[in-house]
Amino acid sequence: MKNSIAINRLIHTVCATAFAVVFATTMTGAQNRDNDRERGGPPPVPAGIEVPEGNRLFFVGHAFGTQNYMCLPSAMSPTGVAWTPIGPQANLFDRHDHQITTHFLSLNPDEPGVSRATWQHSDDTSAVWAKAIVTSGDPNYVEAGAIPWLRLEVVGRARGPNGGRTLTDTTWIQRLNTTGGSAPATGCVASSNIGARVFVPYTADYFFYKKAGWPWQD
Secondary structure (H helix, E strand, C coil): CHHHHHHHHHHHHHHHHHHHCCCCCCCCCCCCCCHHHHHHCCCCCCCCCCCCCCEEEEEEEEEEEEEEEEEEECCCCCCCEEEEEEEEEEEEECCCCCEEEEEEEEECCCCCCCEEEEEEECCCCCEEEEEEEEEECCCCCCCCCECCEEEEEEEEEECCCCCCCCCCCEEEEEEEEEEEECCCCCCCCCHHHCCCEEEEEEEEEEEEEEECCCCCCC
């Protein structure tokens, strides 16, 4: 139990310090996504990644950042250790290259003690927390070496301090068009590697949905 508590504390410490990580990534073609696609909605997706009927797209962000991992004990690994995700650190931009959202791991206020993927609006600081419901690595859609495509369900939300609510009506989020971000194959092979961290550059498109008919952000 003590080891588990220590590991959880270590993970949260790493997530907090991830904001200070300096990384380089080329924001070229991926940064200038096809405007027609953004206006027309997401691309075709693997089975299960579709958002349920009764929801509509209202917000899109193109992410540039890192997927972060720590070498931790793992009963599923033959070596007894494995790279374990400890959350992303990314900024999301609109098609005009304006930052619109930050993306990271944080405690969900609606699930005490539970950390979830978080998106916080850059202007009004409204935020949502979500958990992955369906994951797909289908090679017909997902680029080799890229993190999976996801459909995530929103399980927490908070208005900004001045009542901002750009994101708070979000019901579902899709992570699509991913590049990079997968854990490396080396560097976490023995108990002596426990505590090592890697920050792997990635890009992705995030599509935010809300209930059809809800008025906000029409």
